[in-house]
Amino acid sequence: MKNQQTDAMSYLPAVYAVGESYQIVMPFAVEAIVKVAVGDRVFYDDTCGVLRSSDRIHRVEVPMSLLDAAREYSVIYRVIIDRKAYYPEMEEEVCVTFDFRPLPQDREIRIYHLSDTHNMVEEPVAASGYLGDAMDLLILNGDIPNHAGKHEHLETVFKLASAVAKGNIPVICTRGNHDDRGRCAEDFLNYIPHQNGKTYYTTRMGRYWFLILDCGEDKTDDHEEYGNTICFHPFRRAETEFLKDVIHNAEKEYLAEGVEHRLVVCHIPFTFSKLVEPFDIEKELYAEWARMMREEIHPELMLCGHRHLAEVWEVGGKNDVYGQACPVIVGSRPIRHKDTKEKEFIGCAITLGDGSAKVVFNHHSGEIRGEQTIPLCAE
Ligand SMILES: [Fe+2]
Structure with a gap:
C-alpha cells in the first residue's frame, strides 16, 4: 500500500x-x-x-x-x-x-504557515490549498487547538498535518500559549515535536537552519486565569540558557558551512509588547532574546502567530519594541462571527528564495488579502 x-x-x-x-x-x-x-x-x-x-x-x-x-x-x-x-x-x-519529499535545496522553497487555528480545520486546510501539492514545508505555529481542555482539541494538530502535509513533506510545529491551558496540557508533548522533552530546539534541513522557540503563556505565572497551574518564568530562563549555548558552543551550528538561511519560528512575537498589564511580562528577558537574535544569530525572518493578524512587521516599525533582528511575519488570522457562527481563516504562504521572500496572505476562499516581497540581507 x-x-x-x-x-x-x-x-x-x-x-x-x-x-x-x-x-x-x-x-x-x-x-x-x-x-x-x-x-x-x-x-x-x-x-x-x-x-x-x-x-x-x-x-x-x-x-x-x-x-x-x-x-x-x-x-x-x-x-x-x-x-x-x-x-x-x-x-x-x-x-x-x-x-517523502525533503526540503528542496536547488530552488526556492514554498512554506505554508498556519497558527491560531483554535480547533478550526476546514478553513485552514482550504487556505493551505493556495500552495497545495507545491508546498515544501508546513509550519504549524501554535494555538492549533483552542485549548488543552480535551484530547480531541489536541488532535487538531494531527488533523491539519494529515490533511495538508499528508505524511509526504516535513512539518515544523511549535507550542502556543493556549496549548498550555487545561487538564490535557501536560500531554501535549505527545502530539508535537520536542527534543528530549523541550519545546525549544534547532533543526537544519540542508541550507535552511531553524530556531524553534516557545514563550509559554502571555501573562505572569501568578495570573488568576491560570489558577497556579504554570511555571513559565523558570522555563523561559532555561530557554535563555539554551539560546546562550546555541550562540556560544563551539559548533556555532547557525554559522556552519552550507547554512544559507536562518529562520526563527515562535508562536508569540516576543519582540513586541503592548507594555500594558497583564501582557507586559519578561521585559528584560525578551529584550535579551531580541539582542541575541540581532547581534548573534542574525535570522532572515521570524515567523509568528498569536496576534491573529496577517501582517509583516518591519525592523524599526511600530511593533518593534525590543529591537527586531529581521522582519516578523505574523501569519494567520482566524475570524469567528459570533452571530452567524461563520468561520473564516487567512493563512500565509512564504516563498523563500536566495535574495527575497515573497509573502502572500490568502483567505480560505482563495482570495489574496495581502502580498509583499521582503528583501533578504545575506550575512
Ligand atoms: Fe496565542
Whole structure:
C-alpha cells in the first residue's frame, strides 16, 4: 500500500523536523505495535526494548539524512488482539509506504504557515490549498487547538498535518500559549515535536537552519486565569540558557558551512509588547532574546502567530519594541462571527528564495488579502 491511511490509523503520519532527525508521529485508532522502515533500516517505537502499544500515539525517530536520501518510509504495524504475558495475539503485519519529499535545496522553497487555528480545520486546510501539492514545508505555529481542555482539541494538530502535509513533506510545529491551558496540557508533548522533552530546539534541513522557540503563556505565572497551574518564568530562563549555548558552543551550528538561511519560528512575537498589564511580562528577558537574535544569530525572518493578524512587521516599525533582528511575519488570522457562527481563516504562504521572500496572505476562499516581497540581507 502507498500513501494510504488504513482503518487502524487515525490520521496520516506527521513528519516533524527536530535536530538532525525526523520524528514520525503516528496516531492510531486501535492498540498496535509500530515500527518504521527506511531502506533496509528499521526503527521501533519502544520503551527500552519493549514495543509500545497501550498509548495510541506512536513516535519513531529516524535520521534526517537517511530519509532525505531514501525519499520514502514504511509504517509497519500489527494490531493487538490480546497482549497477554505469554504468546500474545496480534493481527497480520501491515505495511504502508509513504513518499517523502525533503526540503528542496536547488530552488526556492514554498512554506505554508498556519497558527491560531483554535480547533478550526476546514478553513485552514482550504487556505493551505493556495500552495497545495507545491508546498515544501508546513509550519504549524501554535494555538492549533483552542485549548488543552480535551484530547480531541489536541488532535487538531494531527488533523491539519494529515490533511495538508499528508505524511509526504516535513512539518515544523511549535507550542502556543493556549496549548498550555487545561487538564490535557501536560500531554501535549505527545502530539508535537520536542527534543528530549523541550519545546525549544534547532533543526537544519540542508541550507535552511531553524530556531524553534516557545514563550509559554502571555501573562505572569501568578495570573488568576491560570489558577497556579504554570511555571513559565523558570522555563523561559532555561530557554535563555539554551539560546546562550546555541550562540556560544563551539559548533556555532547557525554559522556552519552550507547554512544559507536562518529562520526563527515562535508562536508569540516576543519582540513586541503592548507594555500594558497583564501582557507586559519578561521585559528584560525578551529584550535579551531580541539582542541575541540581532547581534548573534542574525535570522532572515521570524515567523509568528498569536496576534491573529496577517501582517509583516518591519525592523524599526511600530511593533518593534525590543529591537527586531529581521522582519516578523505574523501569519494567520482566524475570524469567528459570533452571530452567524461563520468561520473564516487567512493563512500565509512564504516563498523563500536566495535574495527575497515573497509573502502572500490568502483567505480560505482563495482570495489574496495581502502580498509583499521582503528583501533578504545575506550575512
Ligand atoms: Fe496565542
